[in-house]
Amino acid sequence: MSDTSPNHLQTDARQRLYTALAGIPAGYVISYGQLAALAGFTRRARWAGQVLKHLPADTRLPWHRVVNAQGKISLPPGPAAERQKALLEAEGVMVSDSLRINLRQYAWIPPLSDG
DNA sequence: GGCATGACACTGA
DNA sequence: ATCAGTGCCATGC
Numbered sequence: 001m002s003d004t005s006p007n008h009l010q011t012d013a014r015q016r017l018y019t020a021l022a023g024i025p026a027g028y029v030i031s032y033g034q035l036a037a038l039a040g041f042t043r044r045a046r047w048a049g050q051v052l053k054h055l056p057a058d059t060r061l062p063w064h065r066v067v068n069a070q071g072k073i074s075l076p077p078g079p080a081a082e083r084q085k086a087l088l089e090a091e092g093v094m095v096s097d098s099l100r101i102n103l104r105q106y107a108w109i110p111p112l113s114d115g
Numbered sequence: 116g117g118c119a120t121g122a123c124a125c126t127g128a
Numbered sequence: 129a130t131c132a133g134t135g136c137c138a139t140g141c
Contacts, residue, residue: 005138032123045123047138053122066122074122081122098130 014051016040024065026091028108029101031069038110049074064088065108073099 020039024030030038033045041047052063064087068074073095075081085095093106 036123043124043136044138046121046136047123049122050138051122063122068122069124076122084122 013039013041017048017051018061021061021063021066023110024062024108026062026065027093027106029065029067029071029088029093029103029106030108031071032066032074033069034108035066045069065091067101071101071103071107073101 016039017035020035023038024035031045032048033043036042036044036048039048048066052066055061055063064084073081073084075084081099085099088095088101093101095101
């Protein structure tokens with residue numbers, strides 16, 4: 001057993017990411033990097049993507065509200081990407097044909113925790 | 116420990 | 129605005 005990264009800590013880290021993700025309201029999007037930072041892990045954008053990829057297909061978490069820093073759906077072309085586009089549009093988010101979203105309008109800005 | 120991979124981010128052309 | 133190159137971190141072999 002390796003004590004450099006105990007499984008329960010990894011699980012806890014993912015849990016924090018889930019909590020942060022659950023806090024994104026419908027009609028908004030957030031970048032992988034912002035989401036990770038919101039969960040308390042800066043510079044962990046790629047890790048966030050890995051976690052989302054591991055999510056069970058029947059999750060209720062709003063994984064579709066996560067896009068890259070350019071405001072673009074980061075999934076490879078395919079049914080998954082189209083599903084994300086559809087889910088976002090169903091929430092009123094405008095997604096261009098090139099799978100792009102106007103962050104100026106839809107980026108979620110987390111409330112300051114009591115400053 | 117070294118090397119390759121990935122639902123990313125940033126900069127320069 | 130879009131593409132290519134480079135950097136960052138975590139994972140798996």
